[in-house]
Amino acid sequence: MSLSPQWLDELRSRITLSSVVQRTTRLTKAGREFKACCPFHNEKSPSFYVNDEKGFYHCFGCGVHGDAIRWMTDQRGLSFMDAVKELAAEAGIDVPAPDPRMAKQAEQRDSLHDVMAATQAWFVESLAASEGTKARAYLATRGFDAHTLQRFGFGYAPEARQALKGALSQFPEAKLIEAGLRIAVDDKEPYDRFRGRLMLPIEDARGRVIAFGGRILDKDKKDAPKYLNSPDTPLFDKGRTLYNLHRASPASRQTGRVIVVEGYMDVVALSAAGFHESVAPLGTALTERQIEMLWRLVETPILCFDGDAAGQRAAMRAVTRALPLLRPAHSLRIVRMPSGLDPDDLIKRDGPRAMEDVLSKAQSLLDTLWEHERDSVPLNTPEDKAGLKARLLAHVETIADQDIRGLYKRELMDRFSEFAYPPRQPRDQGSWQSNGQGQRRDSGKWRDKNRSPFAGPSPSGNAARLRHATSGGARDALSAAILVGLIRFPGEIARHAEALARCPGLDPRFDLLLDASDHGQALESDMLATILVRQGQAMPSSMDYGGMRFGFLSLDATPAQACAEMAQAIELLVERPALETALMDATERLNREFTDEAYAEQQRLLKRKLEFESRLGQMASARAALPSGDASKTMAE
Incomplete structure (x- = not known):
């Protein structure tokens, strides 16, 4: 009976490996894995590990490695089919009935494996023969030692169009064509695919040769591709194969990482x-x-593509392919190679330590995505910046996992806001010009020097109390009141998400509410309260906003009225940072220039600030506030 790889993968995915192993071997939890003394060799301290998430076991002492099926055959002594049947019964799936076509395909693959093994042996012989002189000379320039050459199975394909057919005469022509070694074009005589090339075998996860890659040696053949791979065959599917996987897999368990490079010669250079x-x-x-x-x-595999434009495009294609697949704790990291260098070039120039330094600076997938989109086109106009935002959101929408999608959106929009709306930095306030009577001269007018132009007239009443209750920034009273309002009316979070995302320095509890809204599920007040508590955040209370009487928190306000007033409050919350920055800039200019124009601009902004505080004061005394205590009283409404 022949079972498809897809069916076997399905069987493995439905089996919890640790439960199978624990029937005969005592396991102890070790972080995200299980450990035990290896059942395949005698040892006193545990070096045998079982990883359910990855579906394999491995012993760091004797090197034994396998999945659930391999465990049943090697440790339990069952035949392959008996192991499969027992596991399938446990998983509750049926073993496919015998299929004559599948059996024939299995026989066909076995015979093709024989063809590929014989071809590999012939390529190795050809490299050592006189006809392989040019190939050996090229390998000498790469600096690979004899162990590396033998380990990776370097060979040589002679120039003659019919050389392989003559060397493998024991196999019919049809098998050589089916294996991708010969090319048949219409009614012409078939000819060898690989000619005059340095050859490398491509092997499957079990180390069997399934395809070949060849590098051209004659520089005069400008029309021929530099590298040529086997076509897809019954043995080889290039989209489902990774070169050197069977060697890298055990090595990765020692280092805890996998490095993905562009081509097999880079793999050989790194391994050497x-x-x-x-x-x-x-x-x-x-x-x-x-x-x-x-x-x-x-x-988190590390992608290490070349530092040229083509290499970076390849990295971004991998990023866009990975986004829909992201799941908790699984991502990619991306290395930016020095411009114009591939890993082999860097190692030859600066040594392995330089490569290790580059790998240690690998970026997260999110950082790579942000920097690529930010730097891909000029961002000189508002339209350009809006285009950046649209591209970022388009990437985010491809992420299937809701939690990761919400977190990516929040992080990328935070970065976009910082980039598109940078805060203006205050400059030196300048010096006072005194008339000896405690006054200074600004554009022909003397004013009290103890009264900063920035401050303007002192606010009074509710606005002053509001500003004093909890000063500015992430914990001010207005923010706390709006938090209470959003928890009371969760449907308003999505409506104001865009505006709140642009507002810098907000209370971190806003982020939790926005993240919950990003998941696209119906929100309830109790659910939001639970989210805050689980994240270690206190529920906002009336004390947080100084006991002020915001109308949209009044028990007497209708939902429509409360939501409308809360929208006005959010407008004030978003407007305040921009207004204060503009007023600071105008004050600095006035201190520096003392012109009528600068004075007029500063006074205009001072007037706007007074109006702002007046609106805020009116809003904070519109109706009776919630009685006392905490915001949970709004939850009952």
Whole structure:
């Protein structure tokens, strides 16, 4: 019977490996894994680990490694099919009935494996023969030692169009064509695909040769591709294969990382320098299937593509492929290689330590996405900046996981706001020019020097009490009152999310409310209260806003009236930072220039500030406030 790889993957995904292993081996919880003394060799301290999330076990002592099926065959002594049937019964899925076509395909693949193994042996022989002189000379320039050459199986494909057919005459022509080794065009005689190339075998997860990659050696053949891979065959699917995976997999368990580079020669160079956990896609951008394969090894693989424009485009294609797949604790990190260098170039120039330094500075997926979109086009106009925002949100919308999508949106919009609306920094306030009577001269007028132009007339009444109750920034009274209002009317959070996201220095509790709204579910007051408490945040109370009487918190206000007044309060909250920044700038200009124009601008802004405080004072005394205590009394409404 032949079982498809897809069915076997489904079986593995439905089995909890630790539960299978624990039937015969005692396991102890160790973080996100389980550990035990290895059942395959004698040891006194545990070096055998089981990882349910990745679906494999591994012993760091003897090197044994496998999945649930391998455990049943190696440790329990069952045949492959008996192991599969027992696990399928446990998982509650049916073993597919025997399929004659599948059996024939399995037989076909077995025979193709024989073809590929014989071809690999012939390529290695050709490299050592006289005809491989040019290939050996090229390898000498790369500086690979004999162990590296043998380990990766370098070979040589001779120039002749019919050389492979003659060397593998024991196999029929149809098998050589099916294996991708020969090319048939219409009614012409087939010819060898690989000619005059340095050859590298491409192997599957079990180390069997399934395809080849060849590098051209004759620089005069300008029309020929520099690198040529096997086509897709019954053995080889380039979108589901990672070069060097069978070697990188055990190495990654030692280092805790996987390095993804652009091509197999980069993998060989990294491995020769001690980075054995390196893999590469095969002539295509990193696919969704390959990303999932990487996540079975480590939670955050490192993409290390070339520092040129093409390499960075490849990195971004991988980022966009990964976004819809993101799940908790699983992401990518991206390395920016020095401009114009690939990993092999960097190691040759500066040594392995330089490569290690580059890897240590790998960026998060989010950082890479932000910097790429920010730097991809000039951002000189409001329209340009709006385009940046649209591109960022378009990326965010592709993320399937609701929690991650909400967090990405919040983080990217925070960065966008800081970039598009940067706060103006205060400058030196200048010096006073005194007339000896405690006054200074501003544009022909003498004013009291103890009265800052910034402050303007002192506010009184509710506005003064409001500002004094909890001073500015993230914990001011207006913010606290609006928090209470949003918890009372959760449906208003989404309506004002855009405005609140642009407002700097807000109470962190706003972020929690906005994140909850981003999930797209119906919100209730009790749910929001629970979210705040779980995140270690106190519920806002009337003390937070100094006992002021905001109309939109009144028990007498209708929902429509309260929401309308709260919208006005949010407008004030968003307006205040911009107004205060503008007034500070105008005051600085007045201190510096003392012109009529500067004085008029400062007075205009002072008037606006007084109007602002007047509106705020009126809003804070409109009706009787909630009686006392905490905002939970609004929840009952």
